[in-house]
Amino acid sequence: xxxxxxxxxxxxxxxxxxxxxxxxxxxxxxxxxxxxxxxxxxxxxxxxxxxxxxxxxxxxxxxxxxxxxxxxxxxxxxxxxxxxxxxxxxxxxxxxxxxxxxxxxxxxxxxxxxxxxxxxxxxxxxxxxxxxxxxxxxxxxxxxxxxxxxxxxxxxxxxxxxxxxxxxx
Numbered sequence: 001x002x003x004x005x006x007x008x009x010x011x012x013x014x015x016x017x018x019x020x021x022x023x024x025x026x027x028x029x030x031x032x033x034x035x036x037x038x039x040x041x042x043x044x045x046x047x048x049x050x051x052x053x054x055x056x057x058x059x060x061x062x063x064x065x066x067x068x069x070x071x072x073x074x075x076x077x078x079x080x081x082x083x084x085x086x087x088x089x090x091x092x093x094x095x096x097x098x099x100x101x102x103x104x105x106x107x108x109x110x111x112x113x114x115x116x117x118x119x120x121x122x123x124x125x126x127x128x129x130x131x132x133x134x135x136x137x138x139x140x141x142x143x144x145x146x147x148x149x150x151x152x153x154x155x156x157x158x159x160x161x162x163x164x165x166x167x168x169x
Contacts, residue, residue: 014098014102018095021051025091030087037149037153057135058098060075068119111128111129
């Protein structure tokens, strides 16, 4: 914890994690977009796009009280990026919007509940702050970790995220 403000702590953590995520995304080779390490795995490009689109999902935690996966009018990410430049531009756009929304919110707002559901079935219900940390940051970090494995398997140097990697001695 950096301060007694939950909002400020999330912003500080987000700042650090977004920088690492962008570094990973910069190394994703678009020419190998269809690579998948296992038939059950997402393709490299699906995974990279998912990591970026999760930023828009995090924004919902700040600005809404719920999200119903069955709602046909619910916000959805744009079409799949068709180049690394498009992917990084979307990452930068979604990152800036999330930072802006978090800066505009309050600790009080982050204590309000957020419900993620599919019709009547509740998938997740927590405070907005917990939703940002658990379903937002932790979820993104998990998938970013998967991306580093894909990079390693493709013999692309993996950047250090919390210190040097084996490629950055």
